[in-house]
Amino acid sequence: MVLFFLRLVASLAHIALVFALAPLLLGLVTKLRARLLGRRGPPLLQPYRNLRRLLHKTTLVPDTATDLYPIWPFVSFTAIAVAAMLVPGFCLGLLTSDLSDFITLVGLLALARGAAMLAGLESGFGFGGAAAAREALFSVFAEAALLVVLVSFVLIAHSPTVDGIAAAFRTGHIGISVSLGFALAAMLAVALTETGRIPTDNPSGHLELAMVHEAMLLEYSGRFLLLFEYAAMLRLMVWMCLIGTVFFPFGMARAGEILSWPGGLVLWAGKLGVMAVALSLFEIGTAKMRVFRVPEFLGVAMLLGVLAGVFLFVAARIGA
Amino acid sequence: MHLRLDALSVLFLCILLPQIVASALAERRGPVTFWVFAAAMVLTLLAGDAFTLIFGFELMSAASWLLVLRGDARPATLYAGIAMFSAACLIPAVFLPASSLAFMLVLLGAGAKAGLAPLHSWLPRAHPAPPAGVSALMSGGMVKVSLYILIRYGFIEFGAAAQPWWGSVLIVAGAASVLIGALRAMLEVELKTMLACSTVEHVGLIAVGLGIALRAKAMGNLDLASLALQGALLCAVAHGLFKPMLFLGAGAVKNATGTTSLDWLGGLMRGMPRLGMLMLVGAAGMAALPLGPGFAPEFLLLHAVIRAAGTGGILARIGFTALLAGLGLSAALALGAVVRLIGIGFLGRPRSLHAAAAEDAKRGTLAGMGLLAVLCVPVALLPGVVLGMLEPVIALLAPNSAPAPLSYAPLSLGILFALTAGAAVLGLRRFAVRGTREVAAWTGGFGSPPAWLPFGDPLTQPSATGFAEPVRRAIARGLLAPKGVDPAEAYLLLPLSKVSLRLTRVAEHIRRSTMRQRLAFVFGALVMFLLALGLGEGG
Structure with missing residues (x-):
């Protein structure tokens, strides 16, 4: 009973923290990137202000949109929000841990992506359609790479849930393995594509022809745009939590042991900070790719995922 | 039965x-x-x-x-x-x-x-x-x-x-x-x-x-x-x-x-x-x-x-x-x-x-x-x-x-979905400006359509062919036969139909042969048969 209560509190705390800190995380990345480029950059809290500004804006609906126009932002936001509830942040053993199957997570991300693509096609103008078509192309390789990585995880951890994988990796018996290195590289490539960062997309780009994620939302405004923007912030948070939880689960708190929570929280904040620094460092060091180079980039990720599996099979064969 | x-x-x-x-x-x-x-x-x-x-x-x-x-x-x-x-x-x-x-x-x-x-x-x-x-x-x-x-x-x-x-x-x-x-x-x-x-x-x-x-x-x-x-x-x-x-x-x-x-x-x-x-x-x-x-x-x-x-x-x-x-x-x-x-x-x-x-x-x-x-x-x-x-x-x-029992629980997932969507709807209703205003969609820089196209020029819209174009360029070229034909059709059905056409031509050629050619066929067959018989007997 006490254990259930503690897990409930931990889950609620996780949800509250993820939802509250997602804009801050984006603000941090933007700020760091601007600083590294020698600019002062927007204040850390700017994403919160953007969201508040959108709350007070009138929502415009294009006359060519169908009745489903308001549905897509809700679908996209809800799918990402549920994914954010499933991926553990500062502690393992949340109430949602049984639901957090990796394939369910892939499905939720696909659902959010599908809703965003339909939003791009909704009002029937060219840029949204072009962006949706590119997103469809990127997603083909991203999804394959993400699924292939799962083979290595399941073989090492004997569990398909994010929670179970992290719990198995946390014990430290696995050590540093080549397979996991490849898997990390593949996951990072997919994460960059999914969250629309350089080198596949430019979050601060303003040229419609070159945009992917932003161009699908060009016709959205007001509270619907707010949902999409908040979903984008949550998506960055989900991916950082996912990579942090799966690859660096050391020292994560347990939901049932309340004394381990403060340490877990500090570690979680540290992990997010380090990943934000790494992301901004990577972004200022790389240029955006041409659209048709992205499949090659993600194809390499997919091959790395397969290689991760192959290394494991070979290791199992020679008994290493 | x-x-x-x-x-x-x-x-x-x-x-x-x-x-x-x-x-x-x-x-x-x-x-x-x-x-x-x-x-x-x-x-x-x-x-x-x-x-x-x-x-x-x-x-x-x-x-x-x-x-x-x-x-x-x-x-x-x-x-x-x-x-x-x-x-x-x-x-x-x-x-x-x-x-x-x-x-x-x-x-x-x-x-x-x-x-x-x-x-x-x-x-x-x-x-x-x-x-x-x-x-x-x-x-x-x-x-x-x-x-x-x-x-x-x-x-x-x-x-x-x-x-x-x-x-x-x-x-x-x-x-x-x-x-x-x-x-x-x-x-x-x-x-x-x-x-x-x-x-x-x-x-x-x-x-x-x-x-x-x-x-x-x-x-x-x-x-x-x-x-x-x-x-x-x-x-x-x-x-x-x-x-x-x-x-x-x-x-x-x-x-x-x-x-x-x-x-x-x-x-x-x-x-x-x-x-x-x-x-x-x-x-x-x-x-x-x-x-x-x-x-x-x-x-x-x-x-x-x-x-x-x-x-x-x-x-x-x-x-x-x-x-x-x-x-x-x-x-x-x-x-x-x-x-x-x-x-x-x-x-x-x-x-x-x-x-x-x-x-x-x-x-x-x-x-x-x-x-x-x-x-x-x-x-x-x-x-x-x-x-x-x-x-x-x-x-x-x-x-x-x-x-084994299924580890995917759509009902729990559905409850999470409903809660989140409900919270989003309520939150927006409470804090955001309500109502919507209908405006003309952005034309993407194209001119206004002619009068006989009240819903706009279809050419300014993304088309189904165009939507598939990135995938066609990046994937279909490698996996499908040239010109986007199904590989089974190009490498299996087409050769088979060619072979069948050739065989039909040969059969037609035989069918249209003259009397002399037919007699020659019969004679040739007889000789072959006798030869085979003789060789078989002799061996």
Whole structure:
């Protein structure tokens, strides 16, 4: 009973923290990137202000949109929000841990992506359609790479849930393995594509022809745009939590042991900070790719995922 | 004629019956051939001996050939050829004793009729030809009847002689179907052809599941066999619900607008809102999105592949890892195809006056689709219950196995969804500015359209062809034959037809020979015969 209560509190705390800190995380990345480029950059809290500004804006609906126009932002936001509830942040053993199957997570991300693509096609103008078509192309390789990585995880951890994988990796018996290195590289490539960062997309780009994620939302405004923007912030948070939880689960708190929570929280904040620094460092060091180079980039990720599996099979064969 | 009912035939009857009802509702007392077709499928499923099975199957082929012929004469010849090939393989196979040869013949015969690669290229041509109700029944029902024969002979009749490599062959054929089907579904512009290509993909998925089960059963890994069977059978159930629904919807679109080419549709959600919502349900199943009817089978199949990658020899394990990548590719391609179907066909602006003036479907079609949509709900939200009902079938196919409970819980996920969406709606209502204002959409820099195009110039819109262009450039060039032709067509059917043409020419040449040439033939044959006789006697 006490254990259930503690897990409930931990889950609620996780949800509250993820939802509250997602804009801050984006603000941090933007700020760091601007600083590294020698600019002062927007204040850390700017994403919160953007969201508040959108709350007070009138929502415009294009006359060519169908009745489903308001549905897509809700679908996209809800799918990402549920994914954010499933991926553990500062502690393992949340109430949602049984639901957090990796394939369910892939499905939720696909659902959010599908809703965003339909939003791009909704009002029937060219840029949204072009962006949706590119997103469809990127997603083909991203999804394959993400699924292939799962083979290595399941073989090492004997569990398909994010929670179970992290719990198995946390014990430290696995050590540093080549397979996991490849898997990390593949996951990072997919994460960059999914969250629309350089080198596949430019979050601060303003040229419609070159945009992917932003161009699908060009016709959205007001509270619907707010949902999409908040979903984008949550998506960055989900991916950082996912990579942090799966690859660096050391020292994560347990939901049932309340004394381990403060340490877990500090570690979680540290992990997010380090990943934000790494992301901004990577972004200022790389240029955006041409659209048709992205499949090659993600194809390499997919091959790395397969290689991760192959290394494991070979290791199992020679008994290493 | 013996009739028999066991768990397997009951399952496939349950898959078949709602489709027959829905198609009959949509077709409004279809022609006699339609009912013969439906009855033949039921007879095949009820068959208790090999003769009845073959009789029902061939009756089904003949009736469906007539239906295809009535719709469009061009693919009917190819269809008849495939049906004869399938008969030529199946008829000897069912009377042979259990052996690898017999299984291969069953696989060729039933696989050709089910649309398994490399014998799938007739399916995207023949299935769209007849009226929508028949297409729905062909895609959702006839394909399942062929798979039923494959399952019955692979697992039950020949089960004792099963070899692991039978499963491997099935997996390879299934994987090829999945990839090619998904890719072509993304590229095709005709709505019904696209749905037929997606059928090839789903048949491939079922075949992959069956192959893994067959292989695992032959190798004694019963847990994996039951997991893969769960995935394959649930996939058959789900596909039997959402695919006929989509085909009926495509027929309604054809009725309302006179075309099924996505390049001439658009904005149908305005004129056909009820049909559009039903199509959304079917599309969610086709794309295997969470909370839709297609996700649970995909989930089980992916887990089966992952578990298969953890056992067996190293080459097989690498193969299963590659298979997982292929399934991931095709899942995303299927999502792209569905986005294209809904986004280009039903959202946006109309691309022709017919699409702008479309009116909602007839009541019969909507009732048929509604019936299938209602049946989708338990598959989507309570797959655990449906799997419980599948247990006797799995016990029949893989005895002594204990199917594991499903670890995907759509109900809990659905509660999370409802809570989040509710919170978002309430939060926005409380804190955001309410109401919306309708404004003219941004034209993207194009000039205003001419007066005779009240819904804007269709050329300024993304088209179905254009939407598929990135995928065509990046993937189809590598996987399909030149000019985007199906590889089975370019590398199998075309050479075969060339050989047949050459043989026909030779035969025609012989037939037209003069009297002297004929006499020379006879004389030559006589000499050869005597020579052979003499040499034989002398030796």
